[in-house]
Amino acid sequence: xxxxxxxxxxxxxxxxxxxxxxxxxxxxxxxxxxxxxxxxxxxxxxxxxxxxxxxxxxxxxxxxxxxxxxxxxxxxxxxxxxxxxxxxxxxxxxxxxxxxxxxxxxxxxxxxxxxxxxxxxxxxxxxxxxxxxxxxxxxxxxxxxxxxxxxxxxxxxxxxxxxxxxxxxxxxxxxxxxxxxxxxxxxxxxxxxxxxxxxxxxxxxxxxxxxxxxxxxxxxxxxxxxxxxxxxxxxxxxxxxxxxxxxxxxxxxxxxxxxxxxxxxxxxxxxxxxxxxxxxxxxxxxxxxxxxxxxxxxxxxxxxxxxxxxxxxxxxxxxxxxxxxxxxxxxxxxxxxxxxxxxxxxxxxxxxxxx
Numbered sequence: 001x002x003x004x005x006x007x008x009x010x011x012x013x014x015x016x017x018x019x020x021x022x023x024x025x026x027x028x029x030x031x032x033x034x035x036x037x038x039x040x041x042x043x044x045x046x047x048x049x050x051x052x053x054x055x056x057x058x059x060x061x062x063x064x065x066x067x068x069x070x071x072x073x074x075x076x077x078x079x080x081x082x083x084x085x086x087x088x089x090x091x092x093x094x095x096x097x098x099x100x101x102x103x104x105x106x107x108x109x110x111x112x113x114x115x116x117x118x119x120x121x122x123x124x125x126x127x128x129x130x131x132x133x134x135x136x137x138x139x140x141x142x143x144x145x146x147x148x149x150x151x152x153x154x155x156x157x158x159x160x161x162x163x164x165x166x167x168x169x170x171x172x173x174x175x176x177x178x179x180x181x182x183x184x185x186x187x188x189x190x191x192x193x194x195x196x197x198x199x200x201x202x203x204x205x206x207x208x209x210x211x212x213x214x215x216x217x218x219x220x221x222x223x224x225x226x227x228x229x230x231x232x233x234x235x236x237x238x239x240x241x242x243x244x245x246x247x248x249x250x251x252x253x254x255x256x257x258x259x260x261x262x263x264x265x266x267x268x269x270x271x272x273x274x275x276x277x278x279x280x281x282x283x284x285x286x287x288x289x290x291x292x293x294x295x296x297x298x299x300x301x302x303x304x305x306x307x308x309x310x311x312x313x314x315x316x317x318x319x320x321x322x323x324x325x326x327x328x329x330x331x332x333x334x335x336x337x338x339x340x341x342x343x344x345x346x347x348x349x350x351x352x353x354x355x
Contacts, residue, residue, distance in 0.1 A: 091114050
């Protein structure tokens, strides 16, 4: 049954997850995309719509940055107006951002079915804002799209009221679609003068790391110890923090800091890297899909199965641990199929038809 779907996106990983779902919805359902503006830098938002051939959002709320309460509240006010105007049958939210929570809270007070993609993930750290966002959204959702069997088990253990469906990970769909294109189009590795597997790709953006000088300093120290180039597409928050803490000069001398890159360039870098060091949830599993060993600079992860099978190593923000992990990590001999077969998005469209 065809549905009118309001899709709420607002941050880089959500754009990536949304494009295979939008393609699967096309021709079957009527989709209205709302960009909250949570990420408002061109290289972190608008470029994805262009590169991935996603139509420009029908709405851009332009909310921008702010405290969690301020940002979420302004999103809710604007989303409430949009839902009044569009009268959707289904509200679709992704992941665990403030955009996710705002969309869920507004949809929960309406007759539209709330569908949460990436349901059931838990880091176990209730100090993380994202953990509160994902738990609250799961318990508000009418339909929960879980990427793994473990996520399904988590939802059953918590006793959620909504329907639970295991589909696999829509980000896997996205990577299968763009990997060949990225390596055909992007020239970034040659532009930087780096050879495949002979560099580390690093991403740092999580507030727990950027808002703590000791943690950010430890990360810079750990990355600086590596014997091969470390390429860091710099997040605006991270760049500001490095300057504020007096760490930028050291980081710039020891690391290859570059401007934020588009998704195709990023996949090109990630696919060619010998290792990736990150504090991103999305990059952990993108690395897994691209057979790139990962070092995660966090104290916990919601993608625990990548740890269990040896493709990901959790090191926190301790410079010595980061250094040791990057020095010894190697590709495991085998890799299990943890997150589906790259056909999650068509399954999501089927589930929405019955929502």
